[in-house]
Amino acid sequence: MRFDRTCFVGIAGACGPSEGTLSECGGKASEAATPLSLPRCRSLQSGVAPSEGFPPHSESASRGGPAGFLFAVALLASFASARAAEPVSWFKDLTPIFKRSCNGCHSPAKNKGGVDTSTFEGLLKPGKHGVNFVAGDPTKSPLFVEVSGKEPAMPKEGDALSAAETALIERWIREGAHDDTPADAYSTKLSAPPEYDAPPVINALSVSPDGKWLAVSGYHEVLVFGLPDFRRAGRWMGESTRIESLAFSPDSMRLAVAGGVPARFGEVQVWDVATGKADAAWKIGADSLYGISWSPKGDRLGVGGADKAVRVLAWPGGKELVKFDNHSDWTLQTAWLPNGNRLVSGSRDRAVKLIDAASGQFIDDINKLIEPVTCLALHPKEESVVYGGAEGGLRIYRAKENQDRTAGNNDVNLAREFERQPGAVLSVAFSPDGARIAAGLPNGEARVYDAADGKRVATLPGHDGAVFCLAFSPDSKRIYTGSFDGQVRAFDPADGKLIGTTSVAPPRTAAK
Numbered sequence: 084m085r086f087d088r089t090c091f092v093g094i095a096g097a098c099g100p101s102e103g104t105l106s107e108c109g110g111k112a113s114e115a116a117t118p119l120s121l122p123r124c125r126s127l128q129s130g131v132a133p134s135e136g137f138p139p140h141s142e143s144a145s146r147g148g149p150a151g152f153l154f155a156v157a158l159l160a161s162f163a164s165a166r167a168a169e170p171v172s173w174f175k176d177l178t179p180i181f182k183r184s185c186n187g188c189h190s191p192a193k194n195k196g197g198v199d200t201s202t203f204e205g206l207l208k209p210g211k212h213g214v215n216f217v218a219g220d221p222t223k224s225p226l227f228v229e230v231s232g233k234e235p236a237m238p239k240e241g242d243a244l245s246a247a248e249t250a251l252i253e254r255w256i257r258e259g260a261h262d263d264t265p266a267d268a269y270s271t272k273l274s275a276p277p278e279y280d281a282p283p284v285i286n287a288l289s290v291s292p293d294g295k296w297l298a299v300s301g302y303h304e305v306l307v308f309g310l311p312d313f314r315r316a317g318r319w320m321g322e323s324t325r326i327e328s329l330a331f332s333p334d335s336m337r338l339a340v341a342g343g344v345p346a347r348f349g350e351v352q353v354w355d356v357a358t359g360k361a362d363a364a365w366k367i368g369a370d371s372l373y374g375i376s377w378s379p380k381g382d383r384l385g386v387g388g389a390d391k392a393v394r395v396l397a398w399p400g401g402k403e404l405v406k407f408d409n410h411s412d413w414t415l416q417t418a419w420l421p422n423g424n425r426l427v428s429g430s431r432d433r434a435v436k437l438i439d440a441a442s443g444q445f446i447d448d449i450n451k452l453i454e455p456v457t458c459l460a461l462h463p464k465e466e467s468v469v470y471g472g473a474e475g476g477l478r479i480y481r482a483k484e485n486q487d488r489t490a491g492n493n494d495v496n497l498a499r500e501f502e503r504q505p506g507a508v509l510s511v512a513f514s515p516d517g518a519r520i521a522a523g524l525p526n527g528e529a530r531v532y533d534a535a536d537g538k539r540v541a542t543l544p545g546h547d548g549a550v551f552c553l554a555f556s557p558d559s560k561r562i563y564t565g566s567f568d569g570q571v572r573a574f575d576p577a578d579g580k581l582i583g584t585t586s587v588a589p590p591r592t593a594a595k
């Protein structure tokens with residue numbers, strides 16, 4: 084299962100179908116909004132509007148509502164007729180169709196039939212059955228043939244394209260199949276910091292081992308705060324629209340970030356904490372990365388991903404030392420055993436795997452496969468790991484081979500099972516002194532347990548939505564939680580008292 088979240092942010096000035104804007108960050112809902120917003124944006128750019136009698140900034144358009152809707156429909160209609168004479172545009176006319184109906188199966192991340200409809204460049208590469216189109220000849224172009232006829236073969240699932248849409252594809256091919264993709268169409272570089280209309284859902288946070296810094300995921304950026312007073316200390320913007328995981332290095336000098344743009348690329352960034360500058364930004368694979376962790380010496384990084392792989396990267400340099408392909412679903416978490424020779428990975432495939440960090444060899448599943456592993460954390464000193472599952476399980480395992488399993492006992496590494504949680508465990512942490520574990524939950528609570536006897540010692544209430552991430556302070560006397568409501572809270576883990584809270588969204592710049 085994937086924890087889809089709504090996107091609450093907008094970027095000033097963003098509109099239209101280009102990547103790196105609103106249209107990509109909210110999944111289905113905002114993609115569906117693209118066709119309507121498209122002509123409005125285009126009219127702003129092309130200046131078509133005045134001759135049609137539609138001032139681009141007319142009140143009715145910007146206010147929306149019924150009048151705005153009719154307005155948009157009228158604009159769509161007039162727009163279509165105005166464009167009939169112009170050549171079909173690959174980028175403006177066709178990419179929204181493919182994005183809605185095809186890219187789910189035909190992208191670099193999910194390359195069914197070897198066909199990639201997500202970019203012109205991708206489409207140019209022949210699929211398993213040969214070329215996708217022959218410029219000038221629609222009948223020899225699978226791209227058209229497959230979507231036309233009485234019972235079109237494509238899209239394989241979902242509604243067939245409309246007659247108008249297949250006609251656009253046909254005409255585009257007949258007109259020579261020209262590429263008019265703007266040079267910066269797929270860039271996700273920001274020219275200005277994002278503006279937040281509402282607080283961002285917090286996916287990830289990390290506290291530096293020296294206790295001075297708190298890093299929190301924002302949209303397209305990492306928000307850095309000084310502790311203990313949550314003083315704003317930085318906005319670190321990168322190309323990843325989604326920040327999935329954050330980890331300070333053992334010496335607190337660097338922050339590693341894993342994220343990416345779903346179905347486009349994964350990215351690891353490494354930031355220099357003293358200067359607030361990026362030391363590295365590596366694009367890796369074709370989908371988001373998750374669960375980043377530093378080796379105990381800080382000389383390597385482990386990272387999981389939606390492409391199921393676990394990678395070990397050298398720091399500095401980023402050389403891929405290991406690519407581990409033994410998981411059969413997304414790997415959401417990695418962690419290193421104290422001696423640095425082995426790491427563990429947790430995946431939606433239900434396994435916590437033990438991996439030889441040097442050779443990349445699979446050693447064993449340390450657990451019985453019970454439920455998708457959503458989060459895990461290592462004991463600070465011992466070779467044991469706590470993990471949380473999608474069905475509410477919370478268990479501590481010894482992080483070693485599972486070789487002694489027998490028919491009677493096939494779960495020999497299980498050291499402790501905690502009370503069942505109300506819903507998927509979204510995040511888990513060991514206190515640095517090893518005495519406590521904390522779990523973040525979808526019901527707006529975090530819970531603190533005694534690691535030794537398994538009893539609950541505190542419940543941290545008051546989150547307005549799921550608690551997606553949490554971390555202890557180095558002295559184990561604070562827990563920081565990050566939640567759906569865009570707030571970071573500090574609690575005393577001994578009694579669950581709220582100590583402080585801050586909204587992570589940066590203040591808006593003055594209205595323009």
Ligand code: HEC
Nearest residue numbers: 184185188195196198210212225226229230237238239240
């Ligand atoms: C639900 C998944 C899915 C969707 C959605 C989908 N396809 Fe496919 N497509 C496939 C699969 C699977 C194949 C490979 C079929 C094969 O190898 O026989 C394929 C093959 C193709 C091929 C190559 C066919 C050939 O024989 O040369 C083209 C072209 C194609 N798709 C175009 C599209 C277009 C255009 C859309 C959107 C309108 C689309 N597909 C939507 C799953 C999908």
